[in-house]
Amino acid sequence: GEKVEQHESTLSVREGDSAVINCTYTDTASSYFPWYKQEAGKGLHFVIDIRSNVDRKQSQRLIVLLDKKAKRFSLHITATQPEDSAIYFCAPSGSFNKLTFGAGTRLAVCP
Amino acid sequence: NAGVIQTPRHKVTGKGQEATLWCEPISGHSAVFWYRQTIVQGLEFLTYFRNQAPIDDSGMPKERFSAQMPNQSHSTLKIQSTQPQDSAVYLCASRDWGSYEQYFGPGTRLTVL
Numbered sequence: 001g002e003k004v005e006q007h008e009s010t011l012s013v014r015e016g017d018s019a020v021i022n023c024t025y026t027d028t029a030s031s032y033f034p035w036y037k038q039e040a041g042k043g044l045h046f047v048i049d050i051r052s053n054v055d056r057k058q059s060q061r062l063i064v065l066l067d068k069k070a071k072r073f074s075l076h077i078t079a080t081q082p083e084d085s086a087i088y089f090c091a092p093s094g095s096f097n098k099l100t101f102g103a104g105t106r107l108a109v110c111p
Numbered sequence: 112n113a114g115v116i117q118t119p120r121h122k123v124t125g126k127g128q129e130a131t132l133w134c135e136p137i138s139g140h141s142a143v144f145w146y147r148q149t150i151v152q153g154l155e156f157l158t159y160f161r162n163q164a165p166i167d168d169s170g171m172p173k174e175r176f177s178a179q180m181p182n183q184s185h186s187t188l189k190i191q192s193t194q195p196q197d198s199a200v201y202l203c204a205s206r207d208w209g210s211y212e213q214y215f216g217p218g219t220r221l222t223v224l
Contacts, residue, residue: 032211034211036215042217043202043215043216043217044202044204044215045215046212049211049212051211089154091154097142097144097159097166097167097206098144098156098159098167098169099144099146099156099213100156101146101154
């Protein structure tokens with residue numbers, strides 16, 4: 001089955017800097033690549049996604065890059081703000097349905 | 112729009128008892144998903160329904176776990192003879208079939224003593 005890895009368990013950046021969170025996967029059939037965010041004591045919230053037919057997608061301060069050859073995709077958060085502090089999960093899927101989550105990367109944005 | 116509703120938010124059971132968890136998806140969403148989250152295993156897919164029909168239960172433990180969706184407004188996850196290793200946060204999500212984003216509920220924290 002799909003194996004998903006987020007190599008950085010924690011990441012700390014200064015407010016205003018950019019943060020990059022990486023995710024690798026093993027299943028070549030994966031075609032949908034979302035990111036979810038979990039704030040302390042709260043549920044999971046969708047952040048941004050990318051499909052396999054493109055290699056870059058931007059939504060305001062969020063950019064997702066997809067490298068299908070390397071089976072890697074990354075979340076870039078520019079001009080970070082304290083409210084960006086959370087755990088970020090990647091969750092590639094081959095069907096838009098069953099999501100396989102990474103272990104999460106805890107992002108801390110320090111003032 | 113109240114979002115995905117899960118009840119109860121917290122449940123404590125004794126070992127060997129039964130636990131039933133409820134999920135009310137967002138109105139109009141035709142797909143319902145169940146996941147569980149533990150510190151050790153992380154977030155794991157359990158099962159999902161589309162238009163109330165079970166589609167994929169590949170993540171469900173073969174014994175003691177069952178899920179149903181008797182109508183479009185709710186789904187249940189039942190765990191029989193609960194064991195301490197069943198302790199987890201159980202998350203329900205729903206999706207409008209025309210889009211890809213899954214909307215998650217707040218979860219039910221199950222503690223088995």
